Amino acid sequence: MFKQGSLFKSLPNAQNNEVFDDLIKHPSVRIERIVSHGQCSPDEGWYDQDEHEWVIVLQGEAEITFENEQVIQLKHGDHLNIPAHTKHKVSWTKPETNTVWLAVFYPAEVS
Template sequence: MPNLFSDIPNDLPNELFNDLLNNKHIRIERIISHGHTSPDKGWYDQEEHEWVIVLKGEGEIEFGSGNTVKLGVGEYLNIPAHEKHRVVWTTHEEPTLWLAVFYR
């Protein structure tokens, strides 16, 4: 049986993204960060809404408005489509495990 906490690498040179479910209505993604931030290319500006929860670790998301939200274990938020955002910090102490649900 699949487990969200399985196969978390000890060495993580790059953020890890795994689609758990992907169809025309919804995409569910597991993201593992370990001190990573969003790519330098700029802001995420997505066609879908994104509901995200931290299952392990901590992370901080910055929005185009300048507001930031720090998330710890069990904390979640909903990001409306086209709301510019990026991850500006994840803890170096342990991997941060995110579960993101993208929907229209």
């Protein structure tokens, strides 16, 4: 069955909290739309995922900080692949506007 939609039509209100929507969820891949509006990860803790994550910023701007203190800025159209178990966090998203991300999670081990 076909599943059609628009990444930008009817964006959810993310002014108070980031919004995560699974667009595709399959045992070997998950594609997620994330809408941020000035939010960032909590000060304590890091994302430490069992799968690889490829992200692209479709609208807005963001900054990702890694445990080794490397900071990567992402603007409209920029993408980044984050290997599994690479500790990271979203340290900034552009305030007063939506930042729309597309995240693709895929297995670290392919059998």
